[in-house]
Amino acid sequence: MSQVRGNFDGMSNRPVRAIVGVIVLAGTGWAGFRGVGPVPPLGLLLDPANGTWSAALHARLPRQAAARMPALGDSVDVRYDDRGVPHIFAASEADAYRALGYVVARDRLFQMDLMAHAAAGRLTEWVGPRALPLDRQVRALGLPRAAKQQLAAMDTTGMGWRMLQAFAQGVNAYVANLPPARWPVEYKLLGVKPSRWAPVNSLLLFGRMAWMLAYLPDEEARQAARAVVGKAAAEALFPLDAPIVEPIQPTGATGPQYRFVKLPPPGRPDTGARRLASLLRGIAPPGARAGQDPRHLASNNWAVAPARSATGHALLANDPHLGLTLPSIWYEAQLVVPGTLDVYGVTIPGAPGIVLGFNRDVAWGFTNTGADVVDFYRETVDDSTSPRRYRLDGAWKPLAIRVEAYRGARGQVLRTDTIRYTHRGPLMHRFGMWVSMRWTALEPSDDIRAFYDASHATSAAGFLDAMAGSFLVPAQNIVAADRAGTIAIRSTGHFPLRPRGTDGLQIFDGSTSASDWTGYWPVARYPQSVNPAQGYLASANQQPVDPRQPFAYLGDERAWDPWRALVINQLLRGHDSVTVDDMRQFQVNPLSVRARLFVPHFVQAAAAAAAAAGGRDSVSVRAAARLLAHWDDRYTRDNGASALFELAMRNLRDGVWDELADSTGRRAATPSDEIMLGLILQPGSPWWDDRRTPAVVETRDDVMRQALVAAYDSLQARYGRPGAAGWPWGAVATVDIPHLLGLTGFSRDGLVTDGGNGTLNPAPAPGGGSHGPSWRLVVDLGPTIRAWDTYPGGQSGNPASPRYADRIPQWLAGQLSPVLAPDSLAGLPAARVMASLTLRPGGN
Amino acid sequence: MGRWFTRMGLLVFAFGLGTYAFGWWVVAAIALAWGLVAAQAPRTPIRAAWAALIAWALLLVLPGLMRAPTFSFATQLAHSMAVPTWALWFAELVFPFVMAWSAAAVGAAVNGGPLPGTSPANRFPA
Numbered sequence: 001m002s003q004v005r006g007n008f009d010g011m012s013n014r015p016v017r018a019i020v021g022v023i024v025l026a027g028t029g030w031a032g033f034r035g036v037g038p039v040p041p042l043g044l045l046l047d048p049a050n051g052t053w054s055a056a057l058h059a060r061l062p063r064q065a066a067a068r069m070p071a072l073g074d075s076v077d078v079r080y081d082d083r084g085v086p087h088i089f090a091a092s093e094a095d096a097y098r099a100l101g102y103v104v105a106r107d108r109l110f111q112m113d114l115m116a117h118a119a120a121g122r123l124t125e126w127v128g129p130r131a132l133p134l135d136r137q138v139r140a141l142g143l144p145r146a147a148k149q150q151l152a153a154m155d156t157t158g159m160g161w162r163m164l165q166a167f168a169q170g171v172n173a174y175v176a177n178l179p180p181a182r183w184p185v186e187y188k189l190l191g192v193k194p195s196r197w198a199p200v201n202s203l204l205l206f207g208r209m210a211w212m213l214a215y216l217p218d219e220e221a222r223q224a225a226r227a228v229v230g231k232a233a234a235e236a237l238f239p240l241d242a243p244i245v246e247p248i249q250p251t252g253a254t255g256p257q258y259r260f261v262k263l264p265p266p267g268r269p270d271t272g273a274r275r276l277a278s279l280l281r282g283i284a285p286p287g288a289r290a291g292q293d294p295r296h297l298a299s300n301n302w303a304v305a306p307a308r309s310a311t312g313h314a315l316l317a318n319d320p321h322l323g324l325t326l327p328s329i330w331y332e333a334q335l336v337v338p339g340t341l342d343v344y345g346v347t348i349p350g351a352p353g354i355v356l357g358f359n360r361d362v363a364w365g366f367t368n369t370g371a372d373v374v375d376f377y378r379e380t381v382d383d384s385t386s387p388r389r390y391r392l393d394g395a396w397k398p399l400a401i402r403v404e405a406y407r408g409a410r411g412q413v414l415r416t417d418t419i420r421y422t423h424r425g426p427l428m429h430r431f432g433m434w435v436s437m438r439w440t441a442l443e444p445s446d447d448i449r450a451f452y453d454a455s456h457a458t459s460a461a462g463f464l465d466a467m468a469g470s471f472l473v474p475a476q477n478i479v480a481a482d483r484a485g486t487i488a489i490r491s492t493g494h495f496p497l498r499p500r501g502t503d504g505l506q507i508f509d510g511s512t513s514a515s516d517w518t519g520y521w522p523v524a525r526y527p528q529s530v531n532p533a534q535g536y537l538a539s540a541n542q543q544p545v546d547p548r549q550p551f552a553y554l555g556d557e558r559a560w561d562p563w564r565a566l567v568i569n570q571l572l573r574g575h576d577s578v579t580v581d582d583m584r585q586f587q588v589n590p591l592s593v594r595a596r597l598f599v600p601h602f603v604q605a606a607a608a609a610a611a612a613a614g615g616r617d618s619v620s621v622r623a624a625a626r627l628l629a630h631w632d633d634r635y636t637r638d639n640g641a642s643a644l645f646e647l648a649m650r651n652l653r654d655g656v657w658d659e660l661a662d663s664t665g666r667r668a669a670t671p672s673d674e675i676m677l678g679l680i681l682q683p684g685s686p687w688w689d690d691r692r693t694p695a696v697v698e699t700r701d702d703v704m705r706q707a708l709v710a711a712y713d714s715l716q717a718r719y720g721r722p723g724a725a726g727w728p729w730g731a732v733a734t735v736d737i738p739h740l741l742g743l744t745g746f747s748r749d750g751l752v753t754d755g756g757n758g759t760l761n762p763a764p765a766p767g768g769g770s771h772g773p774s775w776r777l778v779v780d781l782g783p784t785i786r787a788w789d790t791y792p793g794g795q796s797g798n799p800a801s802p803r804y805a806d807r808i809p810q811w812l813a814g815q816l817s818p819v820l821a822p823d824s825l826a827g828l829p830a831a832r833v834m835a836s837l838t839l840r841p842g843g844n
Numbered sequence: 845m846g847r848w849f850t851r852m853g854l855l856v857f858a859f860g861l862g863t864y865a866f867g868w869w870v871v872a873a874i875a876l877a878w879g880l881v882a883a884q885a886p887r888t889p890i891r892a893a894w895a896a897l898i899a900w901a902l903l904l905v906l907p908g909l910m911r912a913p914t915f916s917f918a919t920q921l922a923h924s925m926a927v928p929t930w931a932l933w934f935a936e937l938v939f940p941f942v943m944a945w946s947a948a949a950v951g952a953a954v955n956g957g958p959l960p961g962t963s964p965a966n967r968f969p970a
Contacts, residue, residue, distance in 0.1 A: 014956070017952075017953045021889070021947070028872070029943075031939075032869065032939075033869075042935075043867070046936050047863065047867060048904045048936070052921060053914065055917060056907065056913050057912050057914075180867075739924075744924055745921060745923030745924030746924055800913050800916070800920070
């Protein structure tokens, strides 16, 4: 070996040696600076001091740190507690928001930068042409343009504007003094560098959140079904009103109302409906387009009045269900400005303020309302290929035209798109027609101002009014409770007033302004309730108002199944002395009302099959029925029947809704399990017959038995013979929490938890998934507010940090941590301070 | 021998400090300079290569010994890049080795490195 090395080392021909050296050096230099193929630049990747490894070198916050910030008015003290939560003590609110920008960037810089790029349709600048479809969709919807217009329209003397600016100053003060060695690891893996934070980025993030939460698939599903089975059947399969009703606005009823209707048989296809379905599909966010059900983005919140709480104070709980990621969606922080501001909770990294949480007087939580806030208009244009004008009320109006350029990593233009706008919104060319879109997410709003005002509220009513004043989209069911004992809820957002006699379920005639929205609902009409006689308020995305009450079209009221609402109402009704720990346990309650309603029918179908076969039915059907019959309907991680039930339900949907297959053979839309439950009560319905077996007319019991047996057999084939109690749920259905870039080493996959489809603690179906409660909060609004919380991740965005995913075990176990929320620096126990940061005015 | 160790130690120190202060590319610059200066010495390129490798290994291992989660992070990083952890460590060490060897070889060639058959006695003292 040494001889070989020696010969090579002392290469006889000097020019050859030089040439080989130059070639190898050039190769390593190229690989170091530019990377090779999919491999990122090796220099920053492998540099042990300044490359990716520096993530490990800087995994922990220094015990003490100081920095200067030019815009700061006075010094700001930041203390990180033993959960990694920064407590910001500032002399002015502007300084508090500057410090918030600084500390969020310190922990989550890459996440906020990535989200801003995604929301601006600029991902190609980081990852090249593969992001073009995402970027083009974002820009075609007009989200970046709307954010810029919103910024331009803001009152530059108002607090919303000042918060945006202050937050950006804080972020940029951090970025400006960040040496490359300290760049988050993801920048080095992508070969890009941190961007300066523009105030518009915060608005872009709100726009993106609105997009994710304001899109619901049911309107599209109804139209897709209509294209296959006709109007009457589609409207029955996808009704506007929920068949099982226990609304957010209490009715005085002591239980849910079941109002099933007879399903008409499949009718003639309505091919025209396909256009609207396609238009709606075009605005679906990436997750929904990839086949994920946006209804997983749901949430729970509830409040208990002092009369029903064990502490004698109002209690509040909230757990927003979102797609889970690492770093986490939320970042926890406290902002204290003596005599002015004292707010604790979670913020979206990049948003200047606390989004969910509490102050000294009020606590609040959100769930998604799911209102229909988008409409389409067929426009008449002057040129069918490259229009410049559109017809309105007999006159030609100019289109606003904007050329969108998508740039690559080196600034080169990859593509350009021409986006046209009518006064309603962006114009799209579909099915040979030009269609414009109006959407509340593109309308002027001042969400930042709403959160600012709300954080200063001193009562639940004041909080709701502050939100109603400026928070427009996505509509949220906002529950609030205060120290005076008031509990209140209101579905808040802009709900369009449409022309009389119309709803949002059609393509409007764009040639007349008579088709336009005439305004928005007045706040007095919003679904709401204050201190109801029942002593609690709860929302789980269910229908806000009982449809029997006079009520205008709000949107698709049955977008979400009612199961979680039924469970939380049942639990709260059943407890007249609710403790803080009850609230925690409710959040992770694994009971499935859905299973409780369906399981007897499966068992009965199996028994009917056994009776018909004279006891000679299959082993599988008897074993499956036995498992379900002994199940307690709880999705605990070790229960053995929920996997069987979930697969049986999946098979049942496949067996029943065969009539909804389109010309490609794919099911155009899938009705909810509520509709399935109603159908089970109609055993003679033609929907039970499987059209794929023309020689046989299947009965309800046939289909249910087959679904159950197929589920049993497939589980046995996949997981082997069941134990005495079946197949453990935790082995079949797990939660994955992927890294934002999908990097497996930075993700946490295969996590086992309680909960499932339709339980208060939702978890993915068999096969896994990545949605669930993104934060859990319980607040006791006594003389001194106490709170407990957790979320599936950690405060740090650095994968090497011990705080990157440290809360996941607690989240999986359904436990919460007491929150430390001192009202002054002196009130912070020194033993719980893990790190400090002092920000001083000055510097560059 | 002591002199050899001293020179090697200084070279390792130079690679380590240079990388820490300026970045990975300094390895090539130092190795090039070393190749120019020590062109007449035996095994100049390979010595530079080993020194760079040792310097980077120390830069990684020393923080790990001081509680930086270097080793657990290596597993995460390798997993994220869909390579075995050993492959990441291998690349981590081979990269400075090859870079330093090639740069030193170029430097030595430019300054007229030793020809085959040159008496060791005439070479740059080890």
